Amino acid sequence: MSERHLVRDLMTVGVPTCAPDTPVSELARLMLERNVEGVIVLDHEGHAVGVVTQDELIQAYQHDAPHTVTAEALMREDVPELPPDIPLIAAAQLMRDQRVRVVFLTHNAAGITYPAAMLTYRHFLRHLAARTDADLADLGIHARRLSPMQMFLQKREAARRRRLGPTGAASPRQGDLP
Amino acid sequence: MSERLLVRDLIGPAVTCAPELPLAEVARLLLARDLEAVIVLNRDGHAVGMVSQDELIAGYGRPNRETLTAEDVMNERIPQVRPDLPLAAAAQIMRDLGVRALFVMPQRGGITYPAGMLSYRQLLRHLAARSDEELNDLGINVVRQPTPRSPAR
Numbered sequence: 001m002s003e004r005h006l007v008r009d010l011m012t013v014g015v016p017t018c019a020p021d022t023p024v025s026e027l028a029r030l031m032l033e034r035n036v037e038g039v040i041v042l043d044h045e046g047h048a049v050g051v052v053t054q055d056e057l058i059q060a061y062q063h064d065a066p067h068t069v070t071a072e073a074l075m076r077e078d079v080p081e082l083p084p085d086i087p088l089i090a091a092a093q094l095m096r097d098q099r100v101r102v103v104f105l106t107h108n109a110a111g112i113t114y115p116a117a118m119l120t121y122r123h124f125l126r127h128l129a130a131r132t133d134a135d136l137a138d139l140g141i142h143a144r145r146l147s148p149m150q151m152f153l154q155k156r157e158a159a160r161r162r163r164l165g166p167t168g169a170a171s172p173r174q175g176d177l178p
Numbered sequence: 179m180s181e182r183l184l185v186r187d188l189i190g191p192a193v194t195c196a197p198e199l200p201l202a203e204v205a206r207l208l209l210a211r212d213l214e215a216v217i218v219l220n221r222d223g224h225a226v227g228m229v230s231q232d233e234l235i236a237g238y239g240r241p242n243r244e245t246l247t248a249e250d251v252m253n254e255r256i257p258q259v260r261p262d263l264p265l266a267a268a269a270q271i272m273r274d275l276g277v278r279a280l281f282v283m284p285q286r287g288g289i290t291y292p293a294g295m296l297s298y299r300q301l302l303r304h305l306a307a308r309s310d311e312e313l314n315d316l317g318i319n320v321v322r323q324p325t326p327r328s329p330a331r
Contacts (some may be wrong), residue, residue, distance in 0.1 A: 032306055043250075061269035093239050125279060127238070129202055
């Protein structure tokens with residue numbers, strides 16, 4: 001098994017996001033279905049304004065109607081961050097010290113800074129549990145990922161399928177992009 | 179959706195492991211079953227500690243992690259909860275203790291055993307549920323499959 005020493009070797013590129021008015025019930029569903037530890041809250045301009053982790057979500061129980069509290073009411077505004085080029089062992093220690101189970105790695109582009117990748121406790125468990133390097137093939141900066149164009153095409157296809165139903169009344173014509 | 183549930187209405191089974199289980203196997207168990215923690219039982223069936231994700235991450239940072247076992251990293255203080263507390267109180271206890279799982283640990287016949295676990299996952303299930311039916315597999319009144327009888331001798 002090839003050695004993975006740095007945060008960038010294990011992190012997941014791409015982070016889950018939500019709108020400020022997302023209710024607790026929807027956040028909880030997202031966390032369960034996709035095993036997500038934390039969701040970045042984006043305002044309507046696409047700026048990251050905070051994060052709701054499972055710890056914040058459980059605080060909904062301190063409200064009178066926990067299911068209807070929104071992301072904005074629960075989020076913490078200081079998004080926990082780590083640089084991608086520190087050793088994993090140091091990252092594990094820093095996360096324990098800060099009592100956070102998810103940290104984000106930010107990316108700068110066109111004057112804005114946004115969370116682009118994340119490292120969670122689950123990544124460390126996956127690393128501990130891995131028998132071969134293939135078990136971790138979906139993690140790290142070298143993981144195979146779709147290009148933005150491929151992702152766009154995939155989403156467009158999915159939207160078309162939803163609109164047309166499973167039988168695909170309008171099957172792709174000859175010459176269409178895959 | 180009922181908002182006033184008690185711990186016993188949502189509790190799930192507690193999973194246990196042997197003290198000599200290697201760290202990698204504990205990690206596989208937690209991942210495969212989406213667990214927050216397992217209880218370590220000794221040979222006599224006594225609960226002697228807990229390995230949660232926190233203990234595993236602490237073990238991850240140790241230089242000899244390939245040789246560590248559940249016993250080496252476990253926390254001997256098992257966070258407990260009474261089954262008749264409201265969920266909001268259980269959530270507050272978790273926050274105060276800094277843990278994500280609480281155990282119901284009755285004592286019978288001189289041994290303390292883990293009868294059930296309430297973890298973040300059950301609370302998330304409750305927060306995500308659209309109707310009570312979605313939670314039918316949780317709680318003290320859940321319909322359990324009868325244990326298959328051993329074949330007649």
